Amino acid sequence: MALLYNISVSRVLKRQGAETLLRQLPLLADAELAPQLHARLAEGEARLEPERPAHEEPWQTPGLRTVLQFAWAMTLSSLRPLDYACRGSGNGELARIIEKDEILADMAIKDGAFLHMREKMLANEMFHTEEFFVRHLHDLMSELMDAMPLKLKDLRNRADEAAHTIQMHQQEGLEPPENLPRHFEQLLRLLTALYERDPLGLGLSRGYWVTEAANHRQPSLHKFVRLAGDLLPPPLFVPYVELLAALASSPATAPHCFSLLTAAGTPPPLNLAHFFSSLHQYYNSLMREAPSMSRVETYASATPASKGLTARQLKDMVAMLRLVAVIAGRICKLCGVMQQSGVAHSGHFTAH
Structure with missing residues (x-):
């Protein structure tokens, strides 16, 4: 150095x-x-x-x-x-x-x-x-x-x-x-x-x-x-x-990233609305394929969890979920700081 x-x-x-x-x-x-x-x-x-x-x-x-x-x-x-x-x-x-x-x-x-x-x-x-x-x-x-x-x-x-x-x-x-x-x-x-x-x-x-x-x-x-x-x-x-x-x-920086992922021009793989829609469809397909299993059993089962997804798609989904977790955690922390300081904040993030 x-x-x-x-x-x-x-x-x-x-x-x-x-x-x-x-x-x-x-x-x-x-x-x-x-x-x-x-x-x-x-x-x-x-x-x-x-x-x-x-x-x-x-x-x-x-x-x-x-x-x-x-x-x-x-x-x-x-x-x-x-x-x-x-x-x-x-x-x-x-x-x-x-x-x-x-x-x-x-x-x-x-x-x-x-x-x-x-x-x-x-x-x-x-x-x-x-x-x-x-x-x-x-x-x-x-x-x-x-x-x-x-x-x-x-x-x-x-x-x-x-x-x-x-x-x-x-x-x-x-x-x-x-x-x-x-x-x-x-x-x-x-x-x-x-x-x-x-x-x-x-x-x-x-x-x-x-x-x-x-x-x-x-x-x-x-x-x-x-x-x-x-x-x-x-x-x-x-x-x-x-x-x-x-x-x-x-x-x-988390709010800026959130804005990028929710912008109208963001392509589907990165667009949060598309991602959550795809995730919901995948969840519904798991429920249909395992109607006799409880939700806990479905989540715990390794086989249904990856059924219908390639290894790459599974890695993509995990990466997006981690990104969402990071953004949500940092924005919640920001909102908490603003509330403690008495600064009024808009509902831009909570609306989504």
Whole structure:
């Protein structure tokens, strides 16, 4: 995390007079530092540029390299709007490197940066107890969504193509290929792991719901929630629903998620009215198939509980029920707080 911090400029860009401060950073002041760092991290570019030799010394921890590649790509991306400031510093080599931010991001994502961050960083119990760790990773994800929306759209398109390939193989009774790209799914699971816990009460997930921009990145975060849930293919349904549950895990964000799921334009798999209607129909079908059994026996029986549902449909239903439980619990908590404080609240939620 210390190394990620040292190759980041996000802390400077948030301050007034950012352009002046940037020129004082070693990344801009030292004409050799950034090119050498980029050469070490972007050694895989040799695959794309055969005339450029790769670095001979291998990384002992390749996963660490992918995370650093991703972080450095986000740094270059954040410097792109200030390219003239880089040129003004006399560091023309850095200005050239900035143009390769997307190439480096592609390399990092392809080599599993999202997976490594989730399994090696967020899995550490200490991670969510340090505000610096959480905020820095939040800034990296925000930069990705704000600066590279087309990259995210491309990842989603590839996920859709992979889902179609899986469906075609399943229809023919074949096992789908094991090397299908799962980068978008890994991104969703990374974000879920990042926001599902908030022991420090930072409330960073609010940025994904608040449409009026408190900063320039918030509209991009909100658009990502919409993009990720648009016409979901089956393999992405549970990861997306789990992400919604993570983003709705506070009294401040649960009402926004509820509004999304009850909006008129929300597609059927995610629309709460459709979900409860389907759940009621399934319940009625169970009652018709087991008329002689009591309700307790029906609920306790493992066989009728999954009858008529595929394994995937059962997982989808469980994920939606957990999301509903999260939203209901947080909204009830919000209403309790408002009642205790004497603030009158509307019946918008209770009406549903």
